[in-house]
Amino acid sequence: MHLGPSELILNQDGSVYHLNLLPEDIAHTVILVGDPDRVERVSRHFDQVEIEKRKREFITHTGRYKGKRLSVLSTGIGTDNIDIVLNELDALVNIDLVNRKVHKNKQVLNFIRIGTSGAVQAEIPVDSFLLSEYALGFDSVLRYYRGQAERLTEFEDAFMEQTGWDPEKSRPYAVSCSEFLLDHFTEDRICLGFTGSNVGFYGPQGRHLRLQAADPKLHEKLASFSFQGRKLTNFEMETSALYGLSSLMGHRAISMNAIIANRATTTFSKNPRKTVDQLIKWSLDKTLLL
Numbered sequence: 001m002h003l004g005p006s007e008l009i010l011n012q013d014g015s016v017y018h019l020n021l022l023p024e025d026i027a028h029t030v031i032l033v034g035d036p037d038r039v040e041r042v043s044r045h046f047d048q049v050e051i052e053k054r055k056r057e058f059i060t061h062t063g064r065y066k067g068k069r070l071s072v073l074s075t076g077i078g079t080d081n082i083d084i085v086l087n088e089l090d091a092l093v094n095i096d097l098v099n100r101k102v103h104k105n106k107q108v109l110n111f112i113r114i115g116t117s118g119a120v121q122a123e124i125p126v127d128s129f130l131l132s133e134y135a136l137g138f139d140s141v142l143r144y145y146r147g148q149a150e151r152l153t154e155f156e157d158a159f160m161e162q163t164g165w166d167p168e169k170s171r172p173y174a175v176s177c178s179e180f181l182l183d184h185f186t187e188d189r190i191c192l193g194f195t196g197s198n199v200g201f202y203g204p205q206g207r208h209l210r211l212q213a214a215d216p217k218l219h220e221k222l223a224s225f226s227f228q229g230r231k232l233t234n235f236e237m238e239t240s241a242l243y244g245l246s247s248l249m250g251h252r253a254i255s256m257n258a259i260i261a262n263r264a265t266t267t268f269s270k271n272p273r274k275t276v277d278q279l280i281k282w283s284l285d286k287t288l289l290l
């Protein structure tokens with residue numbers, strides 16, 4: 001199938017529309033960070049940076065870390081941005097951008113999210129590292145695609161029932177990380193979690209400054225929900241779409257969270273920057289053996 005100019009949108013130099021990248025600009029292991037300023041905090045560890053490109057909030061640095069070629073790219077905040085980033089990164093490796101045709105043989109990318117997150121269970125301390133084994137997406141990005149993303153539908157059904165979830169909000173979907181990356185990244189110091197990917201930082205995570213909550217029990221419902229011994233452990237805003245779309249496209253994804261807040265104990269890290277930097281260094285060393 002030929003992809004027309006309004007579907008596969010390219011810039012004048014042939015790069016993909018939002019990311020401003022050409023196929024040769026990215027490595028097969030891509031570190032995804034939310035904050036554009038975090039890109040340099042990752043790439044400062046590289047032996048050298050060979051590519052630096054940007055457009056809007058999407059900054060990419062590609063280089064070598066202890067000899068291994070890596071890219072680091074900022075997604076900005078939210079699952080809607082993940083839709084853009086994953087489609088365009090996938091296009092770079094799986095679509096012939098000149099002939100506008102999908103390649104027969106598909107390439108597999110490794111995506112490693114390094115982000116911040118708030119824990120919702122008291123036993124997960126601030127400054128710890130949490131690997132999202134699963135994610136519950138409150139966004140609806142995945143629902144716009146047909147396909148076989150592995151879903152934990154029993155968990156979804158139990159969530160709807162136990163919380164009495166308002167059907168006017170989207171129906172949450174439960175997805176999992178790449179098993180291959182899970183094996184590779186699991187270590188004693190890493191807490192495994194079921195991450196809630198929310199559609200906002202305030203109301204959707206049960207935070208309220210001046211506006212009142214539509215459901216004053218939302219946070220309590222999310223934190224106390226339990227199914228077959230599994231509870232939601234932490235909140236952030238990208239992992240569900242990252243896992244769902246990676247699964248549909250045949251890529252591998254894992255989300256590593258620096259826990260900077262604990263909502264149950266109402267604590268916040270005294271030095272979130274240090275915790276994120278430690279997670280960056282730990283994750284970079286882990287990618288070496290991929």
Ligand SMILES: O=P(O)(O)O[C@H]1O[C@H](CO)[C@@H](O)[C@H]1O
Nearest residue numbers: 034035077115116236237238
């Ligand atoms: O630190 P990052 O990677 O941006 O991740 C978390 O922080 C942002 C909210 O402050 C959201 O993007 C959330 O997912």
Ligand SMILES: O=c1cc[nH]c(=O)[nH]1
Nearest residue numbers: 116117118235236261
């Ligand atoms: O509480 C938090 C902290 C970081 N990111 C979030 O989305 N929520």
